[in-house]
Amino acid sequence: MRLAVTGREGQVAAGLIEAARGRNDVEVVAVGRPVLDLARSDTVFPALEVARPDIVVSAAAYTAVDQAEDEKELAFAINAAGAGKVAEAAAKLGVPVIHLSTDYVFDGTKDGAYIETDATAPLGVYGASKLAGEQAVAAANPHHLILRTAWVYSPSGKNFIKTMLRLAGDRDEITVVADQWGNPTSALDIADAILHAAAKLGGDKNFAAFGIYHFAGNGETNWSGFARHILDTSRAFGGPHAHVRDIAAAQYPTKAKRPPNSRLSSAKFAGVFAWRAPEWRSSAATVVARLVRDRRGSSLPLRGAAKDLLPKPVPSDTTTVKDSLQR
Numbered sequence: 295m296r297l298a299v300t301g302r303e304g305q306v307a308a309g310l311i312e313a314a315r316g317r318n319d320v321e322v323v324a325v326g327r328p329v330l331d332l333a334r335s336d337t338v339f340p341a342l343e344v345a346r347p348d349i350v351v352s353a354a355a356y357t358a359v360d361q362a363e364d365e366k367e368l369a370f371a372i373n374a375a376g377a378g379k380v381a382e383a384a385a386k387l388g389v390p391v392i393h394l395s396t397d398y399v400f401d402g403t404k405d406g407a408y409i410e411t412d413a414t415a416p417l418g419v420y421g422a423s424k425l426a427g428e429q430a431v432a433a434a435n436p437h438h439l440i441l442r443t444a445w446v447y448s449p450s451g452k453n454f455i456k457t458m459l460r461l462a463g464d465r466d467e468i469t470v471v472a473d474q475w476g477n478p479t480s481a482l483d484i485a486d487a488i489l490h491a492a493a494k495l496g497g498d499k500n501f502a503a504f505g506i507y508h509f510a511g512n513g514e515t516n517w518s519g520f521a522r523h524i525l526d527t528s529r530a531f532g533g534p535h536a537h538v539r540d541i542a543a544a545q546y547p548t549k550a551k552r553p554p555n556s557r558l559s560s561a562k563f564a565g566v567f568a569w570r571a572p573e574w575r576s577s578a579a580t581v582v583a584r585l586v587r588d589r590r591g592s593s594l595p596l597r598g599a600a601k602d603l604l605p606k607p608v609p610s611d612t613t614t615v616k617d618s619l620q621r
């Protein structure tokens with residue numbers, strides 16, 4: 295099975311490439327700028343056609359949440375029109391599209407975790423452009439999975455974990471908002487879920503459960519709790535640490551408003567695909583440990599206490615650490 299993923303260096307694209315490495319049943323081809331430029335719609339079909347995919351993964355997006363407030367037209371060109379073009383190209387090629395979307399399509403006023411049928415009401419341009427993208431994808435290709443995920447981090451790219459490690463390198467205290475709740479999600483876990491869902495789509499010609507799904511890290515926290523876990527893990531691995539002080543979002547003014555609660559229920563995905571994300575703390579610890587080790591040089595052994603924070607390896611060499619977490 296061959297997957298073509300849009301965006302070359304994105305967190306999810308890089309996660310897919312890593313997840314497919316060493317597997318002979320799946321190949322991932324990343325297609326990005328300048329060959330495929332979502333802001334230049336005429337580039338999309340030719341770039342995907344030459345990749346000859348069995349499934350298209352639409353992961354590229356304009357993801358700068360605050361900057362989007364000043365670049366509304368560009369954000370919509372990429373996230374709405376561009377996403378629609380990707381889905382349309384997949385339809386022309388006769389293949390399904392797996393499109394990534396976001397928790398920021400919600401306004402965060404719900405008490406519990408959001409389910410797929412809950413009303414959307416984005417607070418900012420980024421969320422609005424992603425919502426328009428969902429609609430464009432659904433209109434262009436009936437064979438779509440729209441995966442809404444959240445708070446994505448990975449060993450590469452820009453993300454909250456890397457920001458916290460950088461800030462902790464030059465400060466003793468970091469103030470972080472404690473009144474926005476969500477589900478931190480590893481791009482590597484998203485990649486595993488996509489490969490699993492893609493195998494099901496590819497293997498079941500009668501698959502009919504196309505539509506919107508939520509898929510995010512298991513468990514919930516707020517940005518401050520996420521920061522604290524990141525820095526405690528970092529310290530355990532000999533990396534930078536800082537004290538995290540809780541603040542309210544009102545004390546951290548940003549151009550774009552963020553939802554106070556964008557927790558996603560991943561129950562529908564678990565039911566249809568028999569697949570759940572690992573607990574967020576364990577996936578986040580894995581990524582923090584990798585980043586800290588990369589900074590210090592990978593030859594350094596892990597310290598005893600730090601080893602206990604990581605998911606336990608399983609004895610069989612044919613089973614991965616992540617497999618052990620699925621059980």
Ligand SMILES: NC(=O)C1=CN([C@@H]2O[C@H](COP(=O)(O)OP(=O)(O)OC[C@H]3O[C@@H](n4cnc5c(N)ncnc54)[C@H](OP(=O)(O)O)[C@@H]3O)[C@@H](O)[C@H]2O)C=CC1
Nearest residue numbers: 301302303304305306331332333354355357394443445446
């Ligand atoms: N990051 C997050 O916290 C979350 C992300 N999502 C969604 O998940 C998906 C993947 O996100 P993530 O991997 O974090 O994204 P990243 O921000 O890590 O990467 C974005 C990718 O999009 C590509 N891209 C941007 N503009 C264009 C363009 N005009 N043409 C072609 N490619 C372009 C970038 O290309 P280049 O490599 O050339 O820079 C990059 O590869 C996105 O759809 C995002 O909206 C959902 C929830 C949370």
Ligand SMILES: Cc1cn([C@H]2C[C@H](O)[C@@H](COP(=O)(O)OP(=O)(O)O[C@H]3O[C@@H](C)C(=O)[C@@H](O)[C@H]3O)O2)c(=O)[nH]c1=O
Nearest residue numbers: 357359396397444445446454457469470471517546552
């Ligand atoms: C850096 C920093 C951020 N914050 C706050 C600001 C904000 O409310 C929250 C998160 O900030 P960030 O800008 O890192 O995250 P943000 O860009 O809002 O992340 C979002 O990205 C898009 C692409 C998505 O789809 C979302 O799911 C979500 O992951 O943390 C602090 O309180 N202190 C800090 O030092």
Ligand SMILES: [Mg+2]
Nearest residue numbers: 357358359360
């Ligand atoms: Mg950001």
